[in-house]
Amino acid sequence: MAPFAGWEMPVAYGGILAEHAAVRSRAGIFDISHMGQLEARGAEALTWLERQLTNRVERLRVGEGQYTLLLNDEGGVLDDLIVYRVGVERFFLVVNASMADEDLRRLTELREGAVELRSCGPGRGGVAVQGPRVRELASKVFPPGTVLPERNAVSAVGEVWCCGTGYTGEDGFELFGPGEEVGEWWDRFAAAGVSPCGLGARDSLRLEMGYPLNGADLSPDRTPLEAGLGFSVDLDKGPFPGRETLLAQRRDGLTCRLTGIAMEDGGPPPRAGYALFVGDAQAGTLTSGGLSPSLGHGIGMSYLPMELAIPGKSLALEVRGKRFSARTVRKPFFRREKLT
Protein backbone atom coordinates (compact mmCIF):
# COMPACT_ATOMS: atom_id res chain seq x y z
CA MET A 1 0.00 0.00 0.00
CA ALA A 2 1.22 3.48 -0.81
CA PRO A 3 0.23 6.72 0.92
CA PHE A 4 -1.58 9.03 -1.51
CA ALA A 5 -3.12 12.34 -0.41
CA GLY A 6 -3.98 10.89 3.00
CA TRP A 7 -5.28 7.60 1.57
CA GLU A 8 -3.68 4.19 1.66
CA MET A 9 -3.90 2.90 -1.90
CA PRO A 10 -2.62 -0.27 -3.52
CA VAL A 11 0.00 0.34 -6.23
CA ALA A 12 -0.97 -3.00 -7.76
CA TYR A 13 -3.20 -5.96 -7.02
CA GLY A 14 -1.67 -8.50 -9.36
CA GLY A 15 1.19 -6.67 -11.10
CA ILE A 16 1.17 -3.36 -12.96
CA LEU A 17 1.96 -4.89 -16.36
CA ALA A 18 -0.86 -7.46 -16.16
CA GLU A 19 -3.31 -4.83 -14.94
CA HIS A 20 -2.27 -2.42 -17.69
CA ALA A 21 -2.75 -5.15 -20.31
CA ALA A 22 -6.16 -6.07 -18.87
CA VAL A 23 -7.43 -2.50 -19.34
CA ARG A 24 -6.04 -2.21 -22.88
CA SER A 25 -7.40 -5.59 -23.99
CA ARG A 26 -10.47 -6.25 -21.84
CA ALA A 27 -11.54 -4.47 -18.66
CA GLY A 28 -10.13 -3.29 -15.36
CA ILE A 29 -11.59 -1.62 -12.28
CA PHE A 30 -9.93 1.08 -10.17
CA ASP A 31 -10.84 2.30 -6.70
CA ILE A 32 -11.04 6.08 -7.08
CA SER A 33 -12.73 6.81 -3.77
CA HIS A 34 -9.92 9.27 -3.03
CA MET A 35 -11.20 11.67 -5.71
CA GLY A 36 -12.92 14.72 -4.26
CA GLN A 37 -16.66 14.98 -4.96
CA LEU A 38 -18.35 18.38 -4.73
CA GLU A 39 -21.80 19.62 -5.58
CA ALA A 40 -22.95 23.10 -6.57
CA ARG A 41 -26.62 23.94 -6.88
CA GLY A 42 -28.88 26.95 -7.05
CA ALA A 43 -30.39 29.42 -9.47
CA GLU A 44 -27.01 31.07 -10.05
CA ALA A 45 -24.86 27.94 -9.95
CA LEU A 46 -24.29 27.98 -13.72
CA THR A 47 -23.27 31.62 -14.03
CA TRP A 48 -21.12 31.33 -10.92
CA LEU A 49 -19.25 28.22 -12.14
CA GLU A 50 -18.83 30.00 -15.48
CA ARG A 51 -16.88 32.70 -13.66
CA GLN A 52 -14.61 30.20 -11.84
CA LEU A 53 -13.76 27.55 -14.44
CA THR A 54 -11.99 27.75 -17.80
CA ASN A 55 -14.35 25.71 -19.99
CA ARG A 56 -17.78 26.96 -21.07
CA VAL A 57 -20.14 25.40 -18.53
CA GLU A 58 -23.14 26.87 -20.38
CA ARG A 59 -22.55 24.42 -23.24
CA LEU A 60 -23.48 21.51 -20.98
CA ARG A 61 -26.96 20.13 -21.29
CA VAL A 62 -28.37 18.18 -18.38
CA GLY A 63 -26.65 14.78 -18.42
CA GLU A 64 -23.37 16.00 -19.91
CA GLY A 65 -19.92 16.52 -18.42
CA GLN A 66 -16.79 18.39 -19.45
CA TYR A 67 -13.11 18.54 -18.52
CA THR A 68 -12.23 21.95 -17.10
CA LEU A 69 -9.68 23.77 -14.95
CA LEU A 70 -9.51 25.91 -11.86
CA LEU A 71 -6.73 28.51 -12.16
CA ASN A 72 -5.02 30.91 -9.82
CA ASP A 73 -5.15 34.64 -10.53
CA GLU A 74 -1.90 34.37 -12.53
CA GLY A 75 -3.33 31.74 -14.87
CA GLY A 76 -1.51 28.79 -13.27
CA VAL A 77 -3.33 25.49 -12.85
CA LEU A 78 -4.66 24.80 -9.33
CA ASP A 79 -6.68 21.76 -10.34
CA ASP A 80 -8.15 19.92 -13.28
CA LEU A 81 -11.61 18.51 -12.78
CA ILE A 82 -14.73 17.27 -14.49
CA VAL A 83 -18.00 19.11 -14.04
CA TYR A 84 -21.20 17.19 -14.77
CA ARG A 85 -24.54 18.91 -15.17
CA VAL A 86 -26.85 16.57 -13.29
CA GLY A 87 -29.81 18.96 -13.12
CA VAL A 88 -30.79 22.30 -14.61
CA GLU A 89 -29.42 24.05 -11.52
CA ARG A 90 -27.32 21.21 -10.12
CA PHE A 91 -23.67 20.39 -10.89
CA PHE A 92 -21.49 17.48 -9.72
CA LEU A 93 -17.72 18.15 -9.65
CA VAL A 94 -14.99 15.50 -9.43
CA VAL A 95 -11.66 16.98 -8.37
CA ASN A 96 -8.19 15.66 -7.50
CA ALA A 97 -7.80 14.01 -4.08
CA SER A 98 -4.98 16.28 -2.97
CA MET A 99 -6.92 19.38 -4.02
CA ALA A 100 -10.41 18.61 -2.70
CA ASP A 101 -10.12 20.77 0.44
CA GLU A 102 -8.25 23.53 -1.37
CA ASP A 103 -10.76 23.60 -4.25
CA LEU A 104 -13.67 23.82 -1.83
CA ARG A 105 -11.94 26.61 0.09
CA ARG A 106 -11.12 28.58 -3.06
CA LEU A 107 -14.55 28.11 -4.61
CA THR A 108 -16.27 29.01 -1.33
CA GLU A 109 -14.16 32.14 -1.05
CA LEU A 110 -15.26 33.14 -4.56
CA ARG A 111 -18.89 32.19 -3.98
CA GLU A 112 -21.54 34.79 -4.64
CA GLY A 113 -25.27 34.87 -5.35
CA ALA A 114 -27.79 32.03 -5.05
CA VAL A 115 -25.34 29.13 -4.96
CA GLU A 116 -24.97 26.33 -2.49
CA LEU A 117 -21.61 24.56 -2.57
CA ARG A 118 -20.74 21.51 -0.52
CA SER A 119 -18.51 18.47 -0.37
CA CYS A 120 -20.46 15.24 -1.05
CA GLY A 121 -18.26 13.37 1.44
CA PRO A 122 -17.23 11.85 3.75
CA GLY A 123 -18.43 8.36 3.15
CA ARG A 124 -18.53 8.71 -0.62
CA GLY A 125 -16.81 6.27 -2.91
CA GLY A 126 -15.86 5.94 -6.54
CA VAL A 127 -14.78 3.25 -8.99
CA ALA A 128 -13.61 3.52 -12.59
CA VAL A 129 -14.35 0.59 -14.90
CA GLN A 130 -12.27 0.89 -18.05
CA GLY A 131 -11.49 -1.15 -21.14
CA PRO A 132 -12.76 -2.07 -24.62
CA ARG A 133 -15.02 -4.83 -23.24
CA VAL A 134 -16.61 -2.77 -20.46
CA ARG A 135 -19.90 -2.10 -22.21
CA GLU A 136 -20.64 -5.73 -22.98
CA LEU A 137 -19.66 -6.74 -19.42
CA ALA A 138 -21.72 -3.87 -18.00
CA SER A 139 -24.86 -5.19 -19.64
CA LYS A 140 -24.52 -8.24 -17.37
CA VAL A 141 -23.82 -6.17 -14.26
CA PHE A 142 -26.27 -3.28 -14.43
CA PRO A 143 -30.01 -3.84 -13.93
CA PRO A 144 -31.85 -4.59 -17.20
CA GLY A 145 -33.03 -1.43 -18.91
CA THR A 146 -30.25 0.76 -17.48
CA VAL A 147 -29.27 3.43 -19.99
CA LEU A 148 -25.49 3.60 -19.88
CA PRO A 149 -23.99 7.04 -20.50
CA GLU A 150 -22.16 7.80 -23.73
CA ARG A 151 -18.68 9.33 -23.58
CA ASN A 152 -18.62 12.38 -21.27
CA ALA A 153 -22.28 11.93 -20.34
CA VAL A 154 -23.73 11.15 -16.93
CA SER A 155 -26.80 9.25 -15.77
CA ALA A 156 -28.20 8.22 -12.41
CA VAL A 157 -28.24 4.55 -11.40
CA GLY A 158 -30.02 4.62 -8.06
CA GLU A 159 -27.99 6.83 -5.74
CA VAL A 160 -24.91 6.53 -7.94
CA TRP A 161 -23.77 8.88 -10.69
CA CYS A 162 -22.64 6.78 -13.64
CA CYS A 163 -20.27 8.88 -15.77
CA GLY A 164 -18.91 8.09 -19.24
CA THR A 165 -15.45 9.32 -18.33
CA GLY A 166 -12.06 7.90 -17.37
CA TYR A 167 -8.30 8.39 -17.25
CA THR A 168 -7.07 5.52 -19.40
CA GLY A 169 -8.04 6.38 -22.98
CA GLU A 170 -10.38 3.38 -23.04
CA ASP A 171 -14.15 3.26 -23.11
CA GLY A 172 -15.79 2.89 -19.73
CA PHE A 173 -17.47 4.46 -16.72
CA GLU A 174 -16.77 6.13 -13.45
CA LEU A 175 -19.31 5.47 -10.70
CA PHE A 176 -19.59 7.88 -7.77
CA GLY A 177 -21.93 7.51 -4.83
CA PRO A 178 -22.33 6.34 -1.24
CA GLY A 179 -19.27 4.27 -0.33
CA GLU A 180 -21.14 1.10 0.53
CA GLU A 181 -23.09 1.11 -2.70
CA VAL A 182 -19.94 1.79 -4.74
CA GLY A 183 -18.25 -1.12 -2.94
CA GLU A 184 -21.07 -3.38 -4.09
CA TRP A 185 -20.48 -2.24 -7.67
CA TRP A 186 -16.79 -3.13 -7.26
CA ASP A 187 -17.78 -6.63 -6.15
CA ARG A 188 -20.22 -7.06 -9.02
CA PHE A 189 -17.69 -6.03 -11.66
CA ALA A 190 -14.95 -8.15 -10.09
CA ALA A 191 -17.33 -11.13 -10.08
CA ALA A 192 -17.98 -10.50 -13.78
CA GLY A 193 -14.25 -10.93 -14.43
CA VAL A 194 -13.10 -7.31 -14.47
CA SER A 195 -9.49 -7.12 -13.19
CA PRO A 196 -8.79 -5.03 -10.06
CA CYS A 197 -6.16 -2.39 -10.90
CA GLY A 198 -4.04 -0.16 -8.67
CA LEU A 199 -2.40 3.26 -8.80
CA GLY A 200 0.55 1.98 -10.84
CA ALA A 201 -1.52 0.95 -13.86
CA ARG A 202 -3.64 4.09 -13.50
CA ASP A 203 -0.45 6.10 -13.99
CA SER A 204 1.00 4.06 -16.87
CA LEU A 205 -2.33 4.09 -18.73
CA ARG A 206 -2.85 7.83 -18.40
CA LEU A 207 0.75 8.53 -19.38
CA GLU A 208 0.40 6.53 -22.63
CA MET A 209 -2.51 8.82 -23.51
CA GLY A 210 -0.50 11.94 -22.66
CA TYR A 211 -3.08 12.89 -20.04
CA PRO A 212 -1.48 15.32 -17.59
CA LEU A 213 -1.31 14.60 -13.86
CA ASN A 214 -1.93 17.52 -11.54
CA GLY A 215 1.03 18.21 -9.27
CA ALA A 216 3.38 16.70 -11.87
CA ASP A 217 2.56 17.87 -15.39
CA LEU A 218 0.20 20.59 -14.19
CA SER A 219 1.27 23.12 -11.59
CA PRO A 220 0.45 26.62 -10.37
CA ASP A 221 3.46 27.85 -12.41
CA ARG A 222 2.13 26.60 -15.75
CA THR A 223 -0.92 27.74 -17.67
CA PRO A 224 -3.34 25.38 -19.41
CA LEU A 225 -2.22 26.74 -22.78
CA GLU A 226 1.38 25.76 -21.98
CA ALA A 227 0.07 22.34 -20.85
CA GLY A 228 -1.69 21.84 -24.19
CA LEU A 229 -5.15 22.05 -22.62
CA GLY A 230 -6.46 24.90 -24.77
CA PHE A 231 -9.42 22.69 -25.72
CA SER A 232 -10.72 23.10 -22.16
CA VAL A 233 -10.33 26.88 -22.09
CA ASP A 234 -12.89 29.30 -23.51
CA LEU A 235 -11.31 32.75 -23.61
CA ASP A 236 -14.35 34.33 -25.21
CA LYS A 237 -16.95 33.48 -22.58
CA GLY A 238 -16.17 36.25 -20.09
CA PRO A 239 -14.03 36.66 -16.98
CA PHE A 240 -12.55 33.87 -14.82
CA PRO A 241 -9.40 33.86 -12.65
CA GLY A 242 -6.20 33.88 -14.71
CA ARG A 243 -7.91 34.84 -17.97
CA GLU A 244 -5.76 37.96 -18.50
CA THR A 245 -2.57 35.86 -18.56
CA LEU A 246 -4.11 33.44 -21.04
CA LEU A 247 -5.30 36.27 -23.29
CA ALA A 248 -1.77 37.70 -23.28
CA GLN A 249 -0.34 34.28 -24.14
CA ARG A 250 -2.82 33.92 -26.98
CA ARG A 251 -1.86 37.37 -28.26
CA ASP A 252 1.92 37.12 -27.80
CA GLY A 253 2.43 33.38 -28.23
CA LEU A 254 3.80 30.81 -25.80
CA THR A 255 7.42 30.40 -24.72
CA CYS A 256 7.11 26.72 -23.81
CA ARG A 257 4.75 23.82 -24.17
CA LEU A 258 4.27 20.38 -22.57
CA THR A 259 5.76 17.97 -25.09
CA GLY A 260 5.84 14.21 -25.54
CA ILE A 261 9.23 12.48 -25.37
CA ALA A 262 10.04 8.94 -26.53
CA MET A 263 13.24 7.00 -25.87
CA GLU A 264 15.00 5.88 -29.04
CA ASP A 265 17.29 2.91 -28.34
CA GLY A 266 16.07 1.28 -25.17
CA GLY A 267 17.78 2.48 -22.01
CA PRO A 268 16.32 2.87 -18.54
CA PRO A 269 12.75 4.06 -18.04
CA PRO A 270 12.51 7.85 -18.08
CA ARG A 271 11.23 9.29 -14.81
CA ALA A 272 9.94 12.61 -13.50
CA GLY A 273 12.82 14.89 -12.58
CA TYR A 274 15.30 13.61 -15.20
CA ALA A 275 16.97 16.33 -17.28
CA LEU A 276 16.75 16.65 -21.07
CA PHE A 277 19.65 18.11 -23.03
CA VAL A 278 20.33 19.51 -26.46
CA GLY A 279 24.12 19.44 -26.71
CA ASP A 280 25.44 20.73 -23.40
CA ALA A 281 22.41 22.89 -22.64
CA GLN A 282 19.56 21.61 -20.50
CA ALA A 283 16.34 22.00 -22.49
CA GLY A 284 13.85 20.73 -19.92
CA THR A 285 13.00 18.39 -17.07
CA LEU A 286 10.59 15.47 -17.28
CA THR A 287 7.37 16.11 -15.38
CA SER A 288 6.23 12.49 -15.91
CA GLY A 289 7.86 9.42 -17.33
CA GLY A 290 7.88 5.67 -17.42
CA LEU A 291 8.11 2.58 -19.54
CA SER A 292 5.08 2.33 -21.80
CA PRO A 293 3.84 -1.25 -21.36
CA SER A 294 1.87 -1.07 -24.63
CA LEU A 295 4.73 0.36 -26.72
CA GLY A 296 7.65 -1.34 -24.96
CA HIS A 297 9.79 1.80 -24.75
CA GLY A 298 10.18 4.73 -22.41
CA ILE A 299 7.93 7.78 -22.71
CA GLY A 300 7.64 11.02 -20.81
CA MET A 301 6.57 14.64 -20.91
CA SER A 302 8.48 17.87 -20.42
CA TYR A 303 7.88 21.56 -20.87
CA LEU A 304 10.19 22.53 -23.73
CA PRO A 305 10.91 25.84 -25.49
CA MET A 306 8.68 26.27 -28.56
CA GLU A 307 11.47 25.53 -31.08
CA LEU A 308 11.74 22.04 -29.53
CA ALA A 309 8.03 21.55 -28.80
CA ILE A 310 7.35 19.93 -32.18
CA PRO A 311 7.64 16.24 -33.11
CA GLY A 312 10.93 14.86 -34.39
CA LYS A 313 13.48 16.88 -32.38
CA SER A 314 16.48 14.96 -31.04
CA LEU A 315 17.29 15.24 -27.35
CA ALA A 316 19.38 13.42 -24.77
CA LEU A 317 17.93 12.22 -21.48
CA GLU A 318 20.35 12.06 -18.57
CA VAL A 319 19.93 9.04 -16.29
CA ARG A 320 22.43 8.49 -13.44
CA GLY A 321 25.07 10.53 -15.24
CA LYS A 322 24.67 8.83 -18.60
CA ARG A 323 22.98 10.20 -21.72
CA PHE A 324 20.37 8.28 -23.72
CA SER A 325 18.89 9.43 -27.01
CA ALA A 326 15.28 10.54 -27.13
CA ARG A 327 13.09 12.52 -29.46
CA THR A 328 9.98 14.61 -29.28
CA VAL A 329 6.79 12.89 -30.42
CA ARG A 330 3.13 13.66 -30.86
CA LYS A 331 0.67 12.81 -28.07
CA PRO A 332 -1.08 10.54 -27.35
CA PHE A 333 1.86 8.13 -27.32
CA PHE A 334 -0.48 5.16 -27.67
CA ARG A 335 -3.13 4.99 -30.36
CA ARG A 336 -5.57 2.14 -30.42
CA GLU A 337 -6.01 0.50 -33.80
CA LYS A 338 -9.58 0.91 -34.91
CA LEU A 339 -11.63 -1.96 -33.55
CA THR A 340 -13.59 -3.63 -36.31
Next chain:
Amino acid sequence: MSEAPEELRYRDSHEWIELGKEIAAVGITDHAQGELGDLVYIELPTVGRVVEAGEAVAVVESVKAASDIYAPVSGEVAEVNLSLESDPGLVNGDPYGSGWLFRLRVRDAAEAAGLLDAAAYRASIGE
Protein backbone atom coordinates in the same frame (compact mmCIF):
# COMPACT_ATOMS: atom_id res chain seq x y z
CA MET B 1 5.07 -15.40 3.00
CA SER B 2 8.05 -15.12 0.70
CA GLU B 3 10.78 -17.66 0.18
CA ALA B 4 14.34 -17.33 1.65
CA PRO B 5 16.53 -20.41 1.06
CA GLU B 6 18.60 -21.62 4.03
CA GLU B 7 21.84 -21.99 2.04
CA LEU B 8 22.08 -18.28 1.18
CA ARG B 9 23.14 -15.23 3.20
CA TYR B 10 21.27 -11.91 3.14
CA ARG B 11 21.60 -8.16 3.63
CA ASP B 12 18.73 -6.33 5.31
CA SER B 13 18.56 -4.29 2.07
CA HIS B 14 17.19 -7.48 0.45
CA GLU B 15 20.18 -8.82 -1.51
CA TRP B 16 21.23 -12.48 -1.27
CA ILE B 17 24.63 -14.10 -1.93
CA GLU B 18 25.77 -17.69 -2.23
CA LEU B 19 27.78 -18.92 0.75
CA GLY B 20 31.15 -20.72 0.65
CA LYS B 21 31.92 -20.09 -3.01
CA GLU B 22 34.95 -18.40 -4.49
CA ILE B 23 32.74 -16.87 -7.16
CA ALA B 24 29.33 -16.27 -5.63
CA ALA B 25 26.08 -15.28 -7.31
CA VAL B 26 24.17 -12.24 -6.00
CA GLY B 27 20.52 -11.40 -6.47
CA ILE B 28 17.51 -9.86 -4.76
CA THR B 29 15.15 -11.73 -2.49
CA ASP B 30 11.70 -13.03 -3.26
CA HIS B 31 10.34 -10.51 -0.77
CA ALA B 32 12.12 -7.65 -2.60
CA GLN B 33 10.88 -8.65 -6.05
CA GLY B 34 7.35 -8.88 -4.65
CA GLU B 35 7.55 -5.43 -3.09
CA LEU B 36 9.05 -3.87 -6.24
CA GLY B 37 6.57 -5.48 -8.60
CA ASP B 38 7.20 -6.07 -12.31
CA LEU B 39 10.82 -5.24 -13.13
CA VAL B 40 11.31 -3.61 -16.51
CA TYR B 41 14.98 -2.59 -16.56
CA ILE B 42 18.15 -3.73 -14.84
CA GLU B 43 21.45 -1.86 -14.91
CA LEU B 44 24.29 -4.30 -14.24
CA PRO B 45 27.88 -3.49 -13.21
CA THR B 46 30.85 -3.80 -15.57
CA VAL B 47 32.73 -7.09 -15.37
CA GLY B 48 36.07 -6.48 -13.61
CA ARG B 49 34.76 -3.69 -11.39
CA VAL B 50 36.08 -3.93 -7.84
CA VAL B 51 33.42 -3.22 -5.24
CA GLU B 52 33.36 -2.81 -1.48
CA ALA B 53 30.70 -4.42 0.72
CA GLY B 54 27.70 -2.07 0.92
CA GLU B 55 28.57 -0.23 -2.29
CA ALA B 56 25.74 0.43 -4.78
CA VAL B 57 26.58 -1.77 -7.78
CA ALA B 58 23.40 -2.25 -9.79
CA VAL B 59 19.98 -0.70 -10.28
CA VAL B 60 16.70 -2.55 -10.69
CA GLU B 61 13.76 -0.60 -12.06
CA SER B 62 10.12 -1.50 -11.73
CA VAL B 63 7.33 0.28 -13.59
CA LYS B 64 7.11 2.64 -10.60
CA ALA B 65 10.63 3.22 -9.29
CA ALA B 66 14.40 2.66 -9.50
CA SER B 67 16.17 0.91 -6.59
CA ASP B 68 19.90 0.54 -5.85
CA ILE B 69 21.37 -2.91 -5.29
CA TYR B 70 24.28 -3.13 -2.83
CA ALA B 71 27.21 -5.54 -2.87
CA PRO B 72 26.73 -7.97 0.05
CA VAL B 73 30.52 -8.49 0.33
CA SER B 74 33.67 -6.98 -1.19
CA GLY B 75 35.14 -8.43 -4.36
CA GLU B 76 35.42 -8.15 -8.11
CA VAL B 77 32.51 -8.50 -10.52
CA ALA B 78 33.29 -11.75 -12.36
CA GLU B 79 30.16 -12.16 -14.48
CA VAL B 80 26.81 -10.48 -15.06
CA ASN B 81 23.52 -12.07 -16.04
CA LEU B 82 23.13 -10.80 -19.61
CA SER B 83 19.80 -12.54 -20.10
CA LEU B 84 18.27 -9.89 -17.82
CA GLU B 85 18.86 -7.27 -20.51
CA SER B 86 16.16 -8.77 -22.68
CA ASP B 87 14.10 -10.31 -19.87
CA PRO B 88 14.26 -8.40 -16.56
CA GLY B 89 11.12 -10.29 -15.49
CA LEU B 90 13.33 -13.32 -14.75
CA VAL B 91 14.05 -11.63 -11.40
CA ASN B 92 10.34 -11.65 -10.58
CA GLY B 93 9.79 -15.19 -11.77
CA ASP B 94 12.91 -16.88 -10.34
CA PRO B 95 14.76 -14.52 -7.96
CA TYR B 96 17.07 -17.25 -6.54
CA GLY B 97 17.68 -19.01 -9.86
CA SER B 98 17.70 -17.62 -13.40
CA GLY B 99 17.06 -14.13 -11.99
CA TRP B 100 20.56 -13.81 -10.40
CA LEU B 101 22.13 -10.39 -11.10
CA PHE B 102 25.92 -10.83 -11.07
CA ARG B 103 28.70 -13.02 -9.65
CA LEU B 104 31.40 -11.67 -7.32
CA ARG B 105 34.91 -13.07 -6.90
CA VAL B 106 34.81 -12.93 -3.10
CA ARG B 107 37.81 -11.17 -1.49
CA ASP B 108 37.33 -12.40 2.08
CA ALA B 109 35.10 -15.37 2.79
CA ALA B 110 34.80 -14.23 6.43
CA GLU B 111 32.82 -11.16 5.35
CA ALA B 112 29.79 -13.28 4.56
CA ALA B 113 29.73 -14.36 8.19
CA GLY B 114 28.55 -10.87 9.11
CA LEU B 115 25.47 -11.24 6.90
CA LEU B 116 22.03 -12.47 7.94
CA ASP B 117 21.11 -16.12 7.72
CA ALA B 118 17.70 -17.05 6.36
CA ALA B 119 15.98 -16.99 9.76
CA ALA B 120 17.43 -13.58 10.65
CA TYR B 121 16.46 -12.18 7.24
CA ARG B 122 12.91 -13.49 7.57
CA ALA B 123 12.75 -11.86 11.01
CA SER B 124 13.99 -8.56 9.51
CA ILE B 125 11.04 -8.52 7.10
CA GLY B 126 8.62 -9.50 9.83
CA GLU B 127 8.01 -13.06 8.69
